[in-house]
Amino acid sequence: MKAIVLGAGVIGVTTAYELARDGHEVVVIDQREDVGLETSFANGGQLAANHAEPWAAPGTVSKALKWLARKDAPLLYRLRLDPALWAWTLEFLWNCSDHRFWKNVERILRVALYSRERYQVLRGELDFEYSLRQKGILNIYRDGHEFDLALEKARTMKELGCERLALDRKGCVDLEPALAHSTQLITGGTWAPHDESGDCLAFTQQLAAHTRTMGVTYQFNTKVLGLDTEGYKIKSAKTDKDNIEGDVEGDVFVLAMGCNSQMLAKTLGLKLHIYPAKGYSLSLPITNPDSSDAPQISLTDDRYKLVFSRQGDVFRVAGLAEFAGYNTDIDEQRTKLILDNTLKLFPRSGEADQATFWAGLRPATPDGVPLLGRGKHENLLLNTGHGTLGWTMAAGSARIIADLANIGTPHIDMEGLGWERFA
Ligand SMILES: Cc1cc2nc3c(=O)[nH]c(=O)nc-3n(C[C@H](O)[C@H](O)[C@H](O)COP(=O)(O)OP(=O)(O)OC[C@H]3O[C@@H](n4cnc5c(N)ncnc54)[C@H](O)[C@@H]3O)c2cc1C
Structure with a gap:
């Protein structure tokens, strides 16, 4: 399966890791020149x-x-x-x-405590200094x-x-x-x-470097403008590149564009309260x-x-x-x-x-709970809206999204975490 992750902040990079770990081909697209240059750049580190x-x-x-x-x-x-x-x-x-x-x-605690468990697993697998x-x-x-x-x-x-x-x-x-x-x-x-506590940017950068060794590719300086659909599925991500990398096709798309997630979702008729x-x-x-x-x-x-x-x-x-x-x-x-x-x-x-x-x-989000789960299109997965606790919840959120991409059942109850709660 080919997964396209939209956004290379701490959320997108952690998701790319979990997807690659499950054996998927992963492409991460970001408008900036490297990972973690927006909200994940210099946060409080807690x-x-x-x-x-x-x-x-x-x-x-x-x-x-x-x-x-x-x-x-x-x-x-x-x-x-x-x-x-x-x-x-x-x-x-x-x-x-x-x-x-x-x-x-x-609801927040459900994701955050699961995330704490997942960070422990991650630390067992990776040896980073952050x-x-x-x-x-x-x-x-x-x-x-x-x-x-x-x-x-x-x-x-x-x-x-x-x-x-x-x-x-x-x-x-x-x-x-x-x-x-x-x-x-x-x-x-x-x-x-x-x-x-720790350094979120150092974590994101090192995890991204590690994912490259797992075969994940990063397309930087590439702005996602929209998503092309075919019936109830997303077919490709439209970007501002007019070359061969312009339209990026995939089987599953993860929306992890932080504050800009709601703008892209809007083009699909999906209202995200971010x-x-x-x-x-x-x-x-x-x-x-x-x-x-x-x-x-x-x-x-x-x-x-x-x-x-x-x-x-x-x-x-x-x-x-x-x-x-x-x-x-x-x-x-x-x-x-x-x-x-x-x-x-x-x-x-x-x-x-x-x-x-x-x-x-x-x-x-108005309730402080992230937006996780499927969008209206069956192969669009939402991993966004983490507000004040994005780093805290990244590892758990990423695993949830990878489980959904595998058509599996996440390890925690998904009640009240999806976009439907605001519909
Ligand atoms: C002052 C402050 C302190 C904080 N302290 C903490 C803390 O102590 N602990 C904690 O857990 N959390 C903290 N947070 C929250 C945490 O930093 C965020 O929740 C987290 O960084 C969000 O990560 P993200 O990957 O969703 O977003 P981002 O890091 O913003 O990543 C989104 C990515 O999407 C890309 N993108 C956006 N639009 C497009 C587009 N159209 N095309 C292509 N790419 C696009 C961006 O370039 C960016 O790289 C703090 C936040 C702030 C502001």
Whole structure:
């Protein structure tokens, strides 16, 4: 069987690996000049199955209203003449009830925990260096109210299979000595010991290099413009190349184009609720890599929605969300916000004057659940809409898609993961 994977981010490359592993001929097409150059480029680096919580949650609307007037808000929503944003927002609001929140947590968790299992299998098969740290993720809280809510949530998450241990301020500092230098008040934290962190781009690049040795071919600098159909099947991918590589025929097509997936799906009459949620990251060279000045474990600052992870000798900080269309311009006010908060929390972590910034677009669905499974055409497989947790869910999602391509049954229940939930 010949499989065509559309998109060479972490999702597309991991899918190419699983398909090649099953013995299929695989071609990956991407508009960029190499793998992982869009949203998978400089993300927060967390493999955070135990943080499988969607943004659409009971308290989100009241928080978002408070943030509307603030320039330092973690979330910016720019009201614009954009029907796609309005439709997405309505679905988002509908998903903010307590009942729907927990339903969505269960769905995300199903994929994320399966993915954690698949990463273990993958690590057994491959030997890569991508700054993997298996020290858990510590969430820190600034006041008693935030902390109490987190503890309540941790109890319910435990029933769903997620372990988060409660720590007081001293427990947090014992676990992460770099917090001792913080100028911020920290009330307590919850620690998910089984979560991990690493460098998503290094992982994607090395996996792609490995897939080449398995026979996978990559067609770069090639933009997919549409899909040619014949009855209920996709026949070929139409690209912007007018040579022999222009129309790429295959038996099965995997849609893994991140935020652009919905545009291509639309040409087939398939509506995918994906909207770009812009985020930023900051990379700081660590001043003293061997000291405890920069954190050793990965952390999340719940109030400012920032995640921190060490990637080799670089300290990566990522977060913020902006709903403002498809632009990746760097807004200096927003990057300053990240840098200031980082230096308050970890004053000795890195060389602030050498900081580099990046912005990327999370392919966000309104309920936070990815879009996995068959499209309307029987040989179109969707592997997209992974939002805030694309790297976390990549290995599991890829295996699900390979199982579907083999006309097999995925190892997890597919209830509520497909496009049909928004139809
Ligand atoms: C600030 C930030 C922090 C994050 N932190 C984390 C984290 O800590 N942990 C985590 O798990 N996730 C995190 N994420 C989310 C994660 O990065 C994404 O979910 C993931 O990268 C999505 O991967 P993807 O392969 O679907 O998309 P992408 O990486 O965007 O790949 C899509 C590919 O499709 C290609 N493409 C698009 N259109 C076309 C076309 N027409 N023709 C050909 N090719 C096309 C693009 O060039 C691109 O290479 C973060 C995201 C951001 C923005």
